[in-house]
Amino acid sequence: MELPVLNEKPAASGGCSASSCGSTDDQLDHLTDEIREKVQNHPCYSEDAHHYFARMHVAVAPACNIQCHYCNRKYDCANESRPGVVSELLTPDQAVKKTKAVAANIPQMTVLGIAGPGDPLANPERTFETFRRLSEEAPDIKLCVSTNGLALPDAVEELSKHNIDHVTITINCVDPEIGAKIYPWIFWENRRIKGKKAAKILIEQQQKGLEMLVAKGILVKVNSVMIPGVNDKHLAEVSRIVKSKGAFLHNVMPLIAEAEHGTFYGVMGQRGPNAQELQDLQDECSGDMNMMRHCRQCRADAVGLLGEDRGDEFTLDKIEDMEIDYQAAMEKRKVIHEAIAEEMNSKRAAKTEAAQKFAAEEKLQTRPVLMAVATSGQGLINMHFGHAKEFLIYEASPEGVRFISHRKTDQYCGGDSTCGEAETALQRTIRSLEGCEAVLCSKVGYEPWDMLEQAGIMPNGEHAMEPIEEAVIAVYKEMAAAGKLEPVDEAQRASA
Template identity: 50%
Template sequence: MTLKGCERVGSSVSATCGVEGSASRGRSVEGLSESIIEKVKRHPCYSEEAHHFFARMHVAVAPACNIQCKYCNRKYDCMNESRPGVTSELLTPEEATQKVLAVGSVIRNTTVVGIAGPGDPLANPRQTFRTFELIRQAAPDMKLCLSTNGLALPDHVDTIRELGIDHVTITINAVDPEVGQHIYRYVTWQGKLLTGIEAARLLLERQMEGMRELVKAGILIKVNSVLIPGLNDVHMADISAEVRKRGAFLHNIMPLIIADGSDFQKEGRRAALPEDVAAAQERSGAGDRLMRHCRQCRADAVGLLGEDLSGEFTKEKFRQMSAQYDPEQRKKLHMELDRRIERMSAARRAAAANLRISRTDEFLPFRVAVSTSGGNKVNLHFGHTKEFQIYEVSPTGLKFLTARKVGNYCSGIETCGEGEGRIDEIARMIADCRYVLCTRIGPGPKSALEEMGIQVVTGYGPVEQELFRLADLHAQDQVGIEA
């Protein structure tokens, strides 16, 4: 069985080449021990560099949850919905292990197996830890990863450490119970249903205790925070400062998605916009300790970040597969990807050194929306783009900011551009960008974007290479003139 794009790989982000990404962008990162670098270099969530090369998968074995967030509605059987808490089918630990072997055999650049729901893994400790135990035995080269709200975390740190789970993500939406009481409808604790500030205070205490114990155990922590406009958006800077002080390796500020049937939908709250997230990231002052490439994955996600191949590995399909899980072949591929990262980094350093900005005083930072289907390449027609990667270009180099999903302009040859307001909707999502970088674009959307002050540049190849070319053209006032 072969899947299109299953071993899709791209390029890297190195701290020494003038490209800023997340923490742990390779062996050149200062202040990180070799042991930590080894833990994160092939983890697509903990390293912006790795996410271009290495895939992850989630196995949905944990249906129950011990809190009720007002933004959550754990809806099943919706393949078109991409957000945490969504899955199409639940698995037993044995089925999950079979699926891991099937995915790891076909998508050999899969390096991480995570349990992230659809409920809370630690509200389902038997299923969760049995699954990890079986995966560790069957596929010992896989990194193990756990996501939790943190309520039950202090009770399970020893088991997490013993099983070799060295990456844990905690969702922390407030570090002040006065704020938290408006985010959670209730918390279930020791047979009691807690609400209001009492629930928020208990949850926060347990989260902080869990973080402290994870740090003692040498386990890496990523903190996810859902940005809720008008509720915790300004508070996000306090969250970032507090969790970093307590040892979090990365902080991931995620935009609120309004789920059908959720409390927040009923309250009439709005979803978070890209500018809300950008403002919160700027206020946080976390710099490289911010995760900027999150895709808010489903509980059954499979593949590279930004793609989802879970539909190719349903129970019906993976049960019929004859998995040929070969650790040695997988190791060879992973080492080759490591070498490719090094080669691409060297090429990028050379390109950065050759970047000629003739009028630095007038060369203000600007943003570019890049059309890509992955692989860290400019490789998509504007009309087919479902996700733009946003970069900032300045005299000091390139900075990856975030990825933004859009409704693609063309849904088919005969319907390309149809749909009232489609181009306006896309333009709003990239309104802070001066340029769009894509392989091709039709005259209609090109004119519409230019009327809105967004210029279009075409190209094909590695993202950073094309951005350096654009920076050179921009500095020489040659954009729009090049052949």
């Protein structure tokens, strides 16, 4: 069966999506059949799955019971993608209708999450009414919730009654001294509490809730915001502790602290981590547990594949006139999901075979290399350099290929030769690829080709429509054969 196109918008329109996976989905390899069944089509819990499946968030939870120095929910921009941002606040009725509309029109959508714009468990009536309705009316959709954890222990029993197999808890610390620098206050037992006392209460509730969820057999992902100079040296300990208590996946995210967002950290000039700092911390934490590296820090009303937002197609005024036969939609979705699963299994087997073949070859005596990839999905190199709004970063080494991260950038050209401030946007794009030695895309123009070469980045359009991992390995071997990858020590790397 031919699979439908996941992203039906033209790439040049800004509807491009990106996905990623390593040479194998290591997150799934060691799991029981029961857990694998829960995550294999969940785009946030499996790198392979987010290559194919979409998610959506419904904004039914406006209130929050804590304040974070990195959060400001007052700002909204349709072009802004960060947690806490929404364009429309929904009632449970509206949320259910919108979910059905999205699922019927984007049949690859498998997951419905409530993640804000406040905290879902600080809005229990609205949150659980939405979950109750969807578990009855759309039983084929996975239900998820993301929470700061303060009200979690009291909600675990109710969560377990519904079709909710996945919960995300944002845990930024396990030390109240550090917590007091992140959270100015919490609202607890009808009063506002500040300082270390507030942080201590929050941490205790988060850990208690984590343990209760695991005891119920609910998969837990832990999100942590990396804040340089505040908790960056502490998050490896967080990772060790949450793993010991049964968390399945750890997602270390970079602080978003641009001043224009109006957050305390932004106004005070707190910087976010650079790409290398984030990668180093993720690598350090990965010694304790599985790491999620494909997070896009989505809006609280995001729709579509990770890395894209199709929410403007499903605003309240547009879904009002939609006629939805959800029973028929479920039958269509089932067929498509089965076809996707078959393709995923086939590609996973092929990647495993390729990885084993590469491992059996004589080891290259060469250093690792970072490569940027422009893709619109399906695990292929299938996007023009000028149309990319983000690049996937892979590391090739004698040990194989692994996905590292994604880097957002400006789409410097919409396919028109008169691109306005194309040069400025192009310079920003190239700066975003710092540390990469090659960029793989379907096509690249003369101007960016020259500027990439000047920046020490080798443009490569020779592997269009090829699987990403195979192309990355091929380019790595070509670089090694050309003598470009002699091992260098850190002093040489720093002076290069």
